[in-house]
Amino acid sequence: MNPADLGLPVDVPSTALFTDHYELTMLQAALANGTADRRSVFEVFTRRLPEGRRYGVVAGTGRVLDAVENFRFDGAVLEFLRERAVVDMRTLDWLSSYRFSGDIWGYPEGEVYFPGSPIMRVEGSFAECVLLETVILSILNHDSAIAAAASRMASAAGGRPLIEMGARRTHELAAVAASRAAYVGGFTSTSDLAAGFRYGIPTVGTSAHAFTLLHDTERDAFTAQVASLGSGTTLLVDTYDVAEAVRTAVEIAGTGLGAVRIDSGDLLLVAHRVRQQLDDLGAEQTRIVVTSDLDEYAIASLAAAPVDAYGVGTQLVTGSGHPTCSMVYKLVARAESADPKAPLVPVAKKSASGKTSIGGRKWAARRLDADGVAEAEVVGTGAVPAGLAGQQLLVPLVKGGEVVAREPLDAVRERHVRARGGLPLSATQLSRGEAVIPTEYV
Numbered sequence: 273m274n275p276a277d278l279g280l281p282v283d284v285p286s287t288a289l290f291t292d293h294y295e296l297t298m299l300q301a302a303l304a305n306g307t308a309d310r311r312s313v314f315e316v317f318t319r320r321l322p323e324g325r326r327y328g329v330v331a332g333t334g335r336v337l338d339a340v341e342n343f344r345f346d347g348a349v350l351e352f353l354r355e356r357a358v359v360d361m362r363t364l365d366w367l368s369s370y371r372f373s374g375d376i377w378g379y380p381e382g383e384v385y386f387p388g389s390p391i392m393r394v395e396g397s398f399a400e401c402v403l404l405e406t407v408i409l410s411i412l413n414h415d416s417a418i419a420a421a422a423s424r425m426a427s428a429a430g431g432r433p434l435i436e437m438g439a440r441r442t443h444e445l446a447a448v449a450a451s452r453a454a455y456v457g458g459f460t461s462t463s464d465l466a467a468g469f470r471y472g473i474p475t476v477g478t479s480a481h482a483f484t485l486l487h488d489t490e491r492d493a494f495t496a497q498v499a500s501l502g503s504g505t506t507l508l509v510d511t512y513d514v515a516e517a518v519r520t521a522v523e524i525a526g527t528g529l530g531a532v533r534i535d536s537g538d539l540l541l542v543a544h545r546v547r548q549q550l551d552d553l554g555a556e557q558t559r560i561v562v563t564s565d566l567d568e569y570a571i572a573s574l575a576a577a578p579v580d581a582y583g584v585g586t587q588l589v590t591g592s593g594h595p596t597c598s599m600v601y602k603l604v605a606r607a608e609s610a611d612p613k614a615p616l617v618p619v620a621k622k623s624a625s626g627k628t629s630i631g632g633r634k635w636a637a638r639r640l641d642a643d644g645v646a647e648a649e650v651v652g653t654g655a656v657p658a659g660l661a662g663q664q665l666l667v668p669l670v671k672g673g674e675v676v677a678r679e680p681l682d683a684v685r686e687r688h689v690r691a692r693g694g695l696p697l698s699a700t701q702l703s704r705g706e707a708v709i710p711t712e713y714v
Contacts, residue, residue, distance in 0.1 A: 286342055286343060286344040286345065286346055286349060287339045287342045287343050287344075287407055288343050288344055288345045288346075288349050288367075288370070288403075289349055289352070290339070290406065290407040290410065291403060291405070291406040291407055292405075292406045293358060295402055295403050295405060295406060296353070296358055296359045296363065296367075296403070297358070297359065298402055299359070299363060299366075299367075299399055299402060299403060300359045300360055300362075300363040302398055302399060302402075303362060303363055303366060303399065304362075306610065307398060307610070308397060308398055308399035309397045309398070309399065309610040310397065310398050310606050310607045310608075310609065310610055310614075311395070311396070311397060311398075311606065311607040311612065311614065311616065312395070312396065312397065312398040312401050312402075312603060312605070312606045312607070313393060313394070313395050313603070313604050313605040313606070313616065313633045314393070314394045314395075314401050314402070314405070314601055314602065314603050314604065315390045315391075315392070315393050315394075315601070315602060315604050315634060316378075316390070316391045316392040316393075316394075316408065316409070316412060316599050316600070316601050317387075317388055317389060317390055317391055317599065317600065317602070317629075318385075318387060318388075318389075318391075318597050318598050318599045318600065319387055319388070319598070319600070319626070319627070320387050320598065321386070321387060321597075321707055322417075322420075322591075322593075322594035322597065322598075323594075323704070324703075324704035324705065325420060325424075325594070325707075326695075326698065326699045326700075326701065326705055326706075326707060326708040327384045327385070327386065327420075327692070327695060327699050327707065327708055328384060328385045328386065328389075328416060328420055328597060329382070329383075329384055329385075329416055329419040329420045329422075329423050329456070329457055329688060330378070330379045330380070330381055330382065330383045330384070330385055330391055330412075330416060330419075331381060331382070331412075331415040331416045331418065331419030331452075331453040331456045331457065332381070332411040332412045332414065332415030332416060332419075332449070332453065333378060333379075333380070333381035333392075333412075333669065333677075333684075334381060334452075334678065334679075334681070334684070335411045335415065335449065335452070336376075336392070336407075336408055336411050336412065336669075337669060337670065337675045337677070337678060339407045339408070339411060340372050340376070340404060340407075340408075340670065340675075341675060343370070343372060343403070343404065343407065344370065344371075345367040345368055345370050350364055350367065350368055353367070366399070370400070370403070371673060372396065372400050372404065372670070372673050373396060373400065373672060373673035374394065374395050374396020374397070374400055374401060374670070374672075374673065375394075375395045375396065375668070375670055375671055375672065376392065376393065376394050376395070376668075376669040376670035377392070377393040377395075377666040377667065377668055377669060378391060378392035378393065378666060378667065378669050379391050379392070379636075379665050379666060379667075380665075380667050380677070380684075380687060381456065381679075381684045381687070382456055382684040382685065382686075382687035382688035382691060383665065383687060383688070383691050384688075384691045384692060384695065385649075386649045386707045386709060386710075386711050387707060387711050388630075388649070388651055388711040388713070389636055389649055389651065389665075389711065390634040390635075390636050390651065390666065391412065391599065392408065392412065392669075393633070393634070393666065394408070394601075395633075398603075398606065402603075405601040408601060409599055409600070409601050411449075412597070412599055413596045413597050413598070413599050414446065414449060414450075414453075414595075414596070415449055415450075415452070415453040415456075416453070416597045416599070417453075417591035417594055417595055417596050417597050418449075418450045418453035418454055418457070418588065418589065418591055419453040419454070419456045419457035419688075420457065420591070420594070420597070421457070421567075421568070421587070421588055421591045421592035421594070422434070422436075422453065422454040422455075422456070422457025422458055422459050422588060423457040423458055423688065423692060424568040424592065424700075424702065425457075425458070425459075425566075425567070425568045425571055425582075425584060425588065425592075426457060426458025426459065427458075427568075427692070427700040428568045428569075428571040428572040428575070428702065429458075429571050429582060430575060432579065432580060432581055432582065433460040433461070433580070433581040433582070434454075434458065434459040434460055434581070434582050434583075434584060435459065435460070435461050435462070435463065435476055435561075435581060435582065435583040435584070436450070436451050436454040436455070436459045436461070436462040436463065436464070436467075436584065436585075436588060436589075437462070437463040437464075437477075437563070437583045437584065437585045438450060438451075438584070438585035438586060438588050438589030438590075439451070439463060439464040439589075440585070441585050441586040441589050441590070442589040442590070444466075446589070447464055447466070447467070447589065448464060448466045448467045448470055448471075450588070450589040451464045451467030451471070451473060452467060452470075452471050452473065452681070454588055454589075455467075455471070455473050455681060455685060456681070456684050456685055456688055457688065458685070458688065458689070459584075459588075460474065461473065461474040461475060461476045462474070462475055462476075463475065463476065463477045463583075471681055472681065473681070478497065478501060478505050478506045478507075478508075478533075479493075479497055479507075479508055480508065481508060481511050481535075483497065483508075484508060484511040485511065490511060490512060490516075490517055490520060491520050491524065494507055494517075494520055494521055494524045494525070495524050498524050498525045502530075503525040503526055503528045503529055503530065504528070504529075504530035505525070505529075505530050505531075506530055506531040506532065506533050506559075506561060507521045507525065507529065507531075507532050507533070508532075508533045508535065509521060509532045509533065509534065509546070510533075510534050510535050510536050510537065510542075514534070514537070514542060514545075514546065515545070515549060517532075518532060518546055518549050518550060518553070519549070519553070522550070522553045522554075522555050522558075527553065527554040527555045527556075527557075527558070528555075528557070528558075529555055529558045530558065530559065531558060531559040531560065531561050531580070531581075532546060532550070532558060532559075532560055532561070533560075533561040533562070533563060533583075534546065534560065534561070534562050534563070534564070535562075535563045535564050536564055537564075539562050539564060539570075539574060539577070539579075540573065540574055540577050543560055543562060543574070543577040543578055543579050544577060544578060546560055546578075547560060547578035559580035559581065560578060560579050560580050560581075561579075561580065561581045561582070561583060562574065562577075562579050562581075562582055562583070563582070563583035563584075563585070565585070565586055565587065566582055566583070566584045566587065567584070567587035567588075567592050567593075568587075568592060568702055569702060571584075572702055600629075602620075602621065602629045603619055604618065604619065604620065604629065604630070604631050604632055604633065604634070605617060605618050605619060605631065605632055605633045606619055616633060618631030618632040618633075618653070619631050630653075630713065631653075632653030633653060634651055634652065634653050635651070635652055635653075635656050635664060635666060636649065636650065636651045636652075636664065636665045636666060637650045637656065637660035637661075637663040637664045637665060638650070638663050638665060638694075638709075639659075639660060639663065639712075640663065640694075644694070645694065645695070645696055646694050646695050646696065646708075646709050647696075647709060648709050648710055648711070648712050649709055649710070649711045649712070650711075650712050650714060651711060651712070651713050651714070652713065652714040654714070657714070695708055695709070696708050696709065
């Protein structure tokens with residue numbers, strides 16, 4: 273069975289109600305005055321990165337493609353809209369046959385982005401494009417925030433494995449999406465079985481403190497776990513006394529004990545003591561896994577510690593302080609009329625509060641220096657300069673309503689490693705700073 277063939281990880285009739293009320297009332301008014309069929313271009317972008325972040329990570333694209341395919345107004349959904357008098361009968365009739373038939377372009381998933389980057393471009397009639405605003409933004413804002421946090425944690429970990437274990441700290445469905453985004457950003461496994469089932473992410477887990485407390489003694493608990501799972505298991509050693517637990521663990525599992533997990537205390541100090549104790553007991557190959565409300569800063573502080581893997585929960589699934597990317601979905605061009613041949617006219621919001629947008633259907637390219645390192649994100653609306661033609665970032669995702677860009681999650685993960693590696697070295701610094709490269713408009 274291919275998990276990608278399962279469809280959505282939630283049992284809902286469609287994704288059509290993952291939207292805001294005013295999307296449908298705008299549709300009704302546009303149908304009434306004859307503007308609904310005007311060819312339109314919407315773009316997803318953010319005006320700024322979260323404070324202190326040097327780059328963003330595009331994540332959730334694959335989920336957006338699923339959501340667009342499943343955006344259907346079936347009988348139950350239409351009846352709900354009718355009963356609530358959300359829209360009139362003419363609009364309900366139009367919605368009954370809704371299928372997105374336009375085109376979607378976007379940065380490939382796993383790519384990095386910067387302020388002003390046209391992360392996704394949705395083209396079609398105003399009617400069919402405007403309905404997708406909320407679901408696209410809800411997915412991209414959430415998943416990209418998690419992936420950015422994961423990427424920073426992966427950089428801080430310096431190649432040591434990272435385990436996503438935040439399911440109990442967020443909504444049960446958000447947990448699955450967060451696990452996927454974390455994997456894109458560099459995590460190696462998850463504790464969430466639904467994420468493993470839906471997306472094929474490796475799952476791991478052994479026992480919690482409850483298992484130790486269930487038994488009369490810690491020795492009894494370790495004996496039961498090793499008997500069931502083998503000596504390669506990971507034993508949790510901080511329930512009572514860490515030093516005594518490590519001694520007991522090696523006595524029971526032998527020097528081939530797979531790993532010990534530390535979930536409390538001064539992790540830097542305890543990790544050094546446990547490593548020394550394990551080595552003295554002959555368990556030189558036993559790994560040390562640390563957990564306990566870690567974030568990228570805590571992970572970086574343990575860089576010199578004898579830690580072999582990190583388990584991260586709360587801080588990861590909440591975006592490490594930035595649970596959204598503040599992405600917006602704005603109309604940037606529309607046709608002068610409903611005539612399919614009518615030219616596109618750039619449109620843009622003007623605001624005194626900084627919430628402005630730049631009109632026109634945009635392209636984006638990343639300019640590289642002589643060493644092949646990114647030096648600027650170039651965004652334009654005219655012809656692409658010859659020197660940037662080979663560095664364009666947007667790729668086709670949907671053509672004529674058909675998805676054309678599905679790919680394995682491992683390919684997305686590998687793309688992110690390459691994209692992050694192509695940035696200046698300061699991109700991975702955890703100290704506060706501006707975007708690592710500027711955005712230039714041409």
